[in-house]
Amino acid sequence: MASETLARDVAGSGARAAARSNQSAGSTARSLTFRIWRGDAAAGHFEDYHTQVSDGMVVLDAVHQIQSESANDLAVRWNCKAGKCGSCSAEINGMPRLMCMTRLNQLDHEKPITVEPMRAFPLMRDLVTDVSSNFRQKKNIRPFTPRPPDAPDGTWRMAQTDVDRVQEFRKCIECFLCQDVCHVLRDHHLHDEFVGPRLLVHAAQLEMHPLDVIDRTGDLKDKHNIGYCNITKCCTKVCPENITITDNAIIPLKERVADKHYDPLHMLLKLFHHKDPGSAES
Amino acid sequence: MAEYETHSYDVLVIGAGGAGLRAAIEAANAGVTVGLVCKSLLGKAHTVMAEGGVAAALANTDERDSWQTHFADTMRGGQYLSNWRMVEHHAREAPARVRELEAWGAVFDRTPDGRILQRNFGGHKYPRLAHVGDRTGLEIIRTLQDHVIFQQVEVNMECTVVSLLRDGDRVTGALAYDRERGRFKMYSAGAVVLATGGTGRAYRITSNSWEYTGDGQSLAYNAGAALQDMEFVQFHPTGMVWPPSVRGILVTEGVRGEGGILVNNQGHRFMFDDIPENYRSQTADNEEEGWRYTQGDKNSRRPPELLTRDHVARCIMREVREGRGSPHGGVFLDISWISSKLPDAEAHIKRKLPSMYHQFKQLADIDITKEPMEVGPTTHYAMGGIRVDGDTQMTTVSGLFAAGECAAGLHGANRLGGNSLSDLLVFGKRAGEHAAIFAKQNPAVAAKPEAVDAIVNYALEPFGRNSDNTEGPYQIQHDLQGMMQDNVGIVRREAEMQHALEALAGLRERAASVAVPGNREFNPGWHTALDLANLLTISEAITRSALERKESRGGHFRDDYPAKDEAFAHFNIVVSRGTNGEMNVSRVPLPEIREDLKQIIEEEK
Numbered sequence: 001m002a003s004e005t006l007a008r009d010v011a012g013s014g015a016r017a018a019a020r021s022n023q024s025a026g027s028t029a030r031s032l033t034f035r036i037w038r039g040d041a042a043a044g045h046f047e048d049y050h051t052q053v054s055d056g057m058v059v060l061d062a063v064h065q066i067q068s069e070s071a072n073d074l075a076v077r078w079n080c081k082a083g084k085c086g087s088c089s090a091e092i093n094g095m096p097r098l099m100c101m102t103r104l105n106q107l108d109h110e111k112p113i114t115v116e117p118m119r120a121f122p123l124m125r126d127l128v129t130d131v132s133s134n135f136r137q138k139k140n141i142r143p144f145t146p147r148p149p150d151a152p153d154g155t156w157r158m159a160q161t162d163v164d165r166v167q168e169f170r171k172c173i174e175c176f177l178c179q180d181v182c183h184v185l186r187d188h189h190l191h192d193e194f195v196g197p198r199l200l201v202h203a204a205q206l207e208m209h210p211l212d213v214i215d216r217t218g219d220l221k222d223k224h225n226i227g228y229c230n231i232t233k234c235c236t237k238v239c240p241e242n243i244t245i246t247d248n249a250i251i252p253l254k255e256r257v258a259d260k261h262y263d264p265l266h267m268l269l270k271l272f273h274h275k276d277p278g279s280a281e282s
Numbered sequence: 283m284a285e286y287e288t289h290s291y292d293v294l295v296i297g298a299g300g301a302g303l304r305a306a307i308e309a310a311n312a313g314v315t316v317g318l319v320c321k322s323l324l325g326k327a328h329t330v331m332a333e334g335g336v337a338a339a340l341a342n343t344d345e346r347d348s349w350q351t352h353f354a355d356t357m358r359g360g361q362y363l364s365n366w367r368m369v370e371h372h373a374r375e376a377p378a379r380v381r382e383l384e385a386w387g388a389v390f391d392r393t394p395d396g397r398i399l400q401r402n403f404g405g406h407k408y409p410r411l412a413h414v415g416d417r418t419g420l421e422i423i424r425t426l427q428d429h430v431i432f433q434q435v436e437v438n439m440e441c442t443v444v445s446l447l448r449d450g451d452r453v454t455g456a457l458a459y460d461r462e463r464g465r466f467k468m469y470s471a472g473a474v475v476l477a478t479g480g481t482g483r484a485y486r487i488t489s490n491s492w493e494y495t496g497d498g499q500s501l502a503y504n505a506g507a508a509l510q511d512m513e514f515v516q517f518h519p520t521g522m523v524w525p526p527s528v529r530g531i532l533v534t535e536g537v538r539g540e541g542g543i544l545v546n547n548q549g550h551r552f553m554f555d556d557i558p559e560n561y562r563s564q565t566a567d568n569e570e571e572g573w574r575y576t577q578g579d580k581n582s583r584r585p586p587e588l589l590t591r592d593h594v595a596r597c598i599m600r601e602v603r604e605g606r607g608s609p610h611g612g613v614f615l616d617i618s619w620i621s622s623k624l625p626d627a628e629a630h631i632k633r634k635l636p637s638m639y640h641q642f643k644q645l646a647d648i649d650i651t652k653e654p655m656e657v658g659p660t661t662h663y664a665m666g667g668i669r670v671d672g673d674t675q676m677t678t679v680s681g682l683f684a685a686g687e688c689a690a691g692l693h694g695a696n697r698l699g700g701n702s703l704s705d706l707l708v709f710g711k712r713a714g715e716h717a718a719i720f721a722k723q724n725p726a727v728a729a730k731p732e733a734v735d736a737i738v739n740y741a742l743e744p745f746g747r748n749s750d751n752t753e754g755p756y757q758i759q760h761d762l763q764g765m766m767q768d769n770v771g772i773v774r775r776e777a778e779m780q781h782a783l784e785a786l787a788g789l790r791e792r793a794a795s796v797a798v799p800g801n802r803e804f805n806p807g808w809h810t811a812l813d814l815a816n817l818l819t820i821s822e823a824i825t826r827s828a829l830e831r832k833e834s835r836g837g838h839f840r841d842d843y844p845a846k847d848e849a850f851a852h853f854n855i856v857v858s859r860g861t862n863g864e865m866n867v868s869r870v871p872l873p874e875i876r877e878d879l880k881q882i883i884e885e886e887k
Contacts, residue, residue: 040803056525058645068756072807073800077323079491082531082641084420085326101644124462125804135324135431135439143432144387155381157396163389167414170389170421171636174325209387 030054032109034062036074037116040125047071048112053104059115060088060099063127075126083240086175090127091116096177096238120179120186131176133191137199140223146211162210169205169249171241174198178235178245184228195224197235197245204249207256217253217260226250226257283731284738286457286466290728291317291436292721293714294456294471296443297498299327300419300703301686302477303426304379304710305717309475310433312718317469318430319438319458321493325427328479328491329706332419333534333637334403335411336707337700338376342393343400344580347408349373353879354886356701358560359405359590360665360694361836362851363511366875367672368691372701372708379707380412388425390414402539402576404588405698407564407886409578416534416637422703441467443497444812445737446474446505446682447729453505453682454727457737461809464802466738470728472721475713476502476668476677476684477706481515483813484821485661485771486763489521489532495813496820498688502668503819507677508858510690510870511666512820513827514837516697517772519594521660523612528645530660533615533638535699537655538587540634541576542617543569544598545654546606552613553586556597561589573623592696592837595659599772602658612658618651627651659772663702665693665837666827669856675713678858681720685713690854695836744811747797755796755811762789762817770825775841782825790818826867827855 032053035046049066060078067074079085081100088099093107093114107113121129150156178197184190195203203220206212220226233246243249260266292314295306302318309316320327341347353373357364380398384390390412391399400409414421430437440461447455447470455470478498482490503509520533538544546552557565565586566572572585587594598613608614617635621627628651632639635650642648642655667690668677675683686706693701744755769782793814798807833847834840853869860866875883 054526056646057527061527067806068754068760072754072756072798073805075804075806079322079326079493080328080331081491082331082528083644084417084637085330085491087322087326103645128804131323132439138428139431143428146385146387149385154385155397156384158389158392159396160392160399163392166389170414170424171417172424173330173420174424206387209389212387 032062032104033112034066035112035114036063036066036127038074038126039123041123044123046114046116055105057104058100059092059102059104059113062104063099063115075124075128077128084173086173089118089175089177089180091118091180096180098175098177098240101240118176118180120182121176134174134176134179134196134198137191137195138202141195141199141203141206142214142216142219144206144209144212145214147213156211158210165248166205166209168243169201169208171243172198172201173241175240177238177240181234181238183232183234190228193225194228197229197250199224200226200229200253201243201245201249204253207253215260217257220253221257221261226254229254284466284735286468286734286738288468288470288728289317290470290726291315292472292726293317293475293717294319294469294473295475295477295714296456297327297477297479297686297688298324298437299329299477299479299686300422300426300706301710301713302327302475303423303430304707305475305477305685305714306435307426307430307433308711308714309718310435312715314472314718314721316433316435317438317471318435319441319443319456319469321440321442321461323439324437325423327423328494329419329423329703331489331491331532332422332703333416333532334536334539335401335413335418335700336376336380336422336703337403337406337410337698338380338412338704339373339410340377340380340398340400340412342397343578344408346580347410349377350882351407351886352376352410354883355406356692356698357694357883359696359698361696361846362694363835363854363872364694365672365691366873366879368709370879371672371712372692372704375708376704379704379711383422383425383707386425386429388421390421401536402584402588403699404535404538404594405590406700411700413536415633416536416635418703438467442809442812443501444741446501447733448505449727449729452680452724455729456501457729457734459741459802462804464805464808466741468729468734470726472724472726473681473683473717475717476682476688477686477710477713478688480664480687481820481824482661482664484763484766484817484824486767487521487530488661489518489530490661496816497813498684499667499823500816500819502677502679502682502684503823503857503859505679505682506859507679507682508669508856509667509823510669510854510856511694511827512664512823512857513831513855514665514693514695515661515824516591516663516665516837517595517659518662519591519598519659520615520657522646523608523656523658524610524646531641531645532660532662533655533657534635535591537615537617537635537638538585539576540617540631541573541620541623542587542615543585543619544587544594545614545616546601547608547614548606550606552601552606553589553594553597557586557589558593565589590696591699592839595772596839598657598659608656610656612656614654615657616654618653663687663697665695665697666690673712674716675709676716676720681724683713683717685709695838741812744796744798744808745802747795752795752797753792755793755798755807755814758789758792758796759810759814759817762814762821765789766821766824770821770828773839773841774828776829779825779829783822786818786822786825793818822865823857826865827857830855830867830869
């Protein structure tokens with residue numbers, strides 16, 4: 001019974017798969033124009049490249065093809081080509097995306113497809129930007145610090161339901177597309193003052209980690225300037241991992257900061273005890 | 283005289299995947315200065331791609347598991363060619379390495395009582411893989427990355443090593459260039475740890491990224507170190523096959539661990555047709571039992587889809603060759619069928635295999651909760667690599683250590699899934715520890731300027747050539763990959779491999795005259811030109827080793843010697859550089875296995 005159903009499923013799937021390849025075979029000899037940013041920090045311009053494409057190709061394939069055919073020195077970062085490492089971030093037709101996960105058939109072929117570097121970061125060359133501020137800023141967020149182990153063998157107990165929300169944040173592949181669209185960074189260039197959505201997600205996974213004992217709300221308020229975020233949710237929209245950055249990470253962090261540092265009762269207590277609840281660490 | 287920056291550390295770690303990061307952490311903990319050099323940005327190394335999990339006999343999910351069973355499983359999977367001492371260390375220490383990650387912030391999936399959950403994987407007798415959905419590698423690399431930045435480790439990102447530096451018989455550093463500006467950097471060190479990963483880019487169809495050009499193996503070989511087991515390349519049975527541009531991208535074994543089945547174009551579940559004798563007693567003999575196993579029934583045996591990777595890959599090749607394949611030259615991998623078994627199958631699949639769902643949906647327009655995937659073998663992993671001491675991870679050259687995929691010994695003829703992440707952690711730690719000990723006794727030595735000059739001149743040669751009458755590096759790399767795929771791939775024959783050796787000589791000539799346009803600033807053409815030399819070296823090592831092993835075992839399958847040959851069960855094939863630069867191949871006998879371990883193998887049979 002089960003195997004009969006399966007045989008039918010497989011036959012159907014085979015037919016669909018064959019149809020897909022016929023479709024692509026029918027359209028293999030297409031040439032597309034890619035308008036790619038070339039240049040360095042000093043100067044740059046868009047340059048048009050024509051290359052043959054077939055269905056199923058992603059933007060990164062086309063960029064690689066151009067690189068091997070006509071622009072050997074075209075600078076581009078990439079690694080896994082499967083949406084897991086977050087290296088090939090760029091702006092495609094003006095939208096921040098991973099080049100490896102952007103299928104050509106999702107794009108308008110009537111006009112040249114523009115590929116340019118992330119604009120919120122200093123340009124190194126062509127499609128490669130200097131994202132080192134993200135790595136520097138991470139060091140300013142106090143690291144994971146667990147409570148003492150729960151069991152004599154040095155291990156902890158955590159329920160799956162309690163780690164679900166942290167696991168959402170830990171899906172982050174550090175592509176920095178959220179940083180790219182954050183207006184505080186992109187338009188106001190406050191990379192040294194404001195950590196940006198990626199690192200707020202990082203702070204959220206630490207703050208909400210069931211084992212972590214450090215309170216980072218004071219740092220979030222004063223050092224990382226979480227207040228600069230006015231929840232326009234652009235970061236959430238571009239996240240290739242579909243992390244609900246604003247609603248699940250940033251807003252709850254803002255609420256914690258407000259609870260700890262702007263709650264009138266807290267402020268009153270602080271006045272009497274001369275003690276900053278934000279610095280209480282166990 | 284060439285211009286270059288100089289840096290000096292007690293321990294220099296080359297590579298920042300799982301093994302390199304773990305080595306750097308350990309060396310820093312030992313109180314020595316540590317420099318870490320990597321080709322990409324921090325956290326982007328190939329470890330990120332590991333999906334299914336990290337193997338460790340925690341015995342959380344099945345209390346019958348133990349290091350002894352893990353030891354026996356790994357020896358059996360490696361067809362008894364592994365360095366037994368490494369297999370022992372690995373099985374004993376993996377649980378502590380995994381728990382330590384939790385102490386550093388990793389969040390693994392949980393058992394109902396709140397401990398680390400483990401899943402089934404090919405060749406492991408019990409559910410043994412600690413995991414986070416199907417993104418375990420990301421969890422591990424991020425945990426190590428976020429830990430290392432708070433240690434006394436200087437990280438040099440986007441920096442490629444051109445050559446190791448030697449002082450007499452000892453390795454004392456490396457010469458590198460930064461990719462951003464093309465500036466040369468001379469690192470002197472008391473000890474050097476290679477953790478550069480694999481060699482997958484020698485093949486056309488691969489799950490590996492651009493970084494996997496055999497750098498560590500090649501650097502070590504050129505510095506006089508021996509390589510071993512290079513003939514054993516793992517072709518993972520399930521890579522994507524369509525669309526063409528995604529061919530080779532990995533489909534995790536976790537799909538089969540969660541109940542996914544392999545079927546041919548007639549809907550026949552072909553893995554039941556061929557179950558090897560040494561696994562028969564552990565393998566289910568009907569579909570129902572196989573399903574129960576994947577759902578955690580301790581009295582059931584595993585389905586044949588979870589046999590070792592070498593075997594599953596060959597079964598898929600057989601189906602395709604005999605005309606029973608899928609439309610694009612693979613077979614079908616189906617997880618959607620479990621909807622007939624589980625009420626909430628769709629949600630279950632999305633929760634357990636989120637990346638796979640995402641990957642197929644986005645890249646192939648396939649909803650894996652509703653229809654089967656098309657899969658076929660893809661070059662995935664190098665079992666062979668740099669020969670190391672089983673206790674210290676020191677190579678055959680003094681001061682040079684190696685860990686992770688670039689080292690050999692743990693996996694023998696075939697690696698079990700999940701044993702790679704644990705390999706990185708166990709032997710990364712050991713390499714870091716012993717490199718620190720070595721460095722404390724052997725201070726860093728600065729290289730002689732003439733030696734540095736020679737390397738710099740070599741690295742800059744491609745710019746000096748006239749690009750009008752020579753070819754660029756990409757075409758040569760492309761031809762090399764196709765040639766290796768066709769001649770030294772999953773099924774090997776004497777004549778084809780002899781042809782490969784001739785072809786390699788031709789490619790080497792072409793590579794020697796390759797020219798690159800532009801300047802040294804972030805120039806991938808230049809980078810590819812320099813990587814070519816490494817790819818050619820390891821391709822030759824793979825080919826010569828594969829010619830020497832005239833039998834079929836594990837990842838190495840010879841059409842002209844299709845059977846396993848007992849005569850070949852007692853030595854590793856070792857490759858080293860001769861005095862005139864020629865590649866020497868020798869057979870090095872395996873050491874006698876310790877009596878108590880021999881007994882474990884017998885008991886676990």
